[in-house]
Amino acid sequence: MDLVIKNGTIITATDTYKADIAVEDGKIIMIGKNITQTEGAKLVDASGKYVLPGAIDAHTHLEMPFGGTTSADSYEAGTRAAACGGVTTVFDFVIQRKGQGLIEAVEGRRTICDPQACVDYSFHTAITDLTPEILEEMKESVEYGVPSFKLFMVYKKEGLMVDDGVLAKALEKSKDIGALIAVHAENPDLIDMRIEKFLSEGKTSAWYHYLSRPEFVEAEANKRAIHWAKAFDAPLYIVHLANKEGLEEVTKARNEGYEIYAETCPQYLHFTNEVYKREDGRNFVCSPPIKGKESQEALWKGILNGSIQTVATDHCPFQSYEKDWGKDDFTKIPNGCMGIENLYPYMLSEANKGRISFNKVVEVCSTNVAKIFGCAPQKGTIAAGSDADIVIYDPNKKFVVSKENMHSDVDHTIWEGIELKGYPVMTFSRGKLVYKDGQFLGTPGHGQFIKCKGRK
Structure with missing residues (x-):
């Protein structure tokens, strides 16, 4: 030994x-x-x-090009921070670009990650160009060892969004090949409409980032995604769930016997939307945004009763000077917060204070993640x-x-x-x-x- x-x-x-x-x-x-x-x-x-057991962060964006820049942590920096917070495995998102194969995209990221990673890692692939060929390649990706795929229901202008037809096709295919579809659920049309209104009225602070995509904007998309998953009887994983109404829909579907999983994040559990009124509110800008107290309390209850299966970070940090690009226009703030080093310490601290059990923290930060994404019992x-x-x-x-x-x-x-x-x-x-x-x-x-x- x-x-x-x-x-x-x-x-x-x-x-x-x-x-x-x-x-x-x-x-x-x-x-x-x-x-x-x-x-x-x-x-x-x-x-x-x-x-x-070491925590598994199921949701990170390292070295990710977004918002006119690249997220601030390299694979080395992000996995170094992970290790120092007790996270021993990270799942990063590979973004498939137009015309690119799924395995091609993953192997391209592996060449960057392999020499840098300080702890073990795997990937989810975000599909942005679901051609008939890519639909067939999903099975090859499952066999390769990346069986989870993310679809964005937002970020239309950034070229990441897919429509309901693409989501339906992916869900239908996933059931046949043993894959898992994950969604970033928000309604893009409502967001665009509200942004246009606020900017025309000169309302440009970080508070209006929250108001442009409040609870009901996320909830509607949660319900829509769950509706399609139920229609095709396919498993569904909702990333960074932040609102009470959407959680209620998850709970209802699970009680009906559907394989629906929900993930939430530490920033939604600790902070409320009041942070967007702070002078440094732009530093808290992420999507979906941090919601109100009622949603926060519902998320904690969801963890306790098992309606929420995982807690992950959506670690996608940007430097403060980059956040300052949106000082006078919230639409120019790169979306994302840090958290990879804070995930386990924060959740364990809450257990130590008696809010939840230590066993529950291990369950949502490690064991459930390994089971859902196929790396248990390793x-x-x-x-x-x-x-x-x-x-x-x-x-x-x-x-x-x-x-x-x-x-x-x-x-x-x-x-x-x-x-x-x-x-x-x-x-x-x-x-x-x-x-x-x-x-x-x-x-x-x-x-x-x-x-x-x-x-x-």
């Missing part, structure tokens, strides 16, 4: 117990009481600490045979988030000044120590591409 973690309290999605863990060649080989350390094995004493749990992606968490450590103690390349954080109760003190990626006590100890290129399984 290479590593023994002793005396910690292991927390999975279903269990909490005290035991030791033995690791060899990047895999967990044994869990039990009083495991004897073999010669040469590293010993970690986790007394008084929790031992958790990822998402602490079990013999699983990858040794392990986080050691000190429930007594006090931590205040600041740009100064984050590890990405972004020059600010929307989490500035947030006090957390407890914090990760060590992160292991496949048995390798990549983070300890505020210091990144990993190396670019350590991360491996994770081939995910389809749904059959």
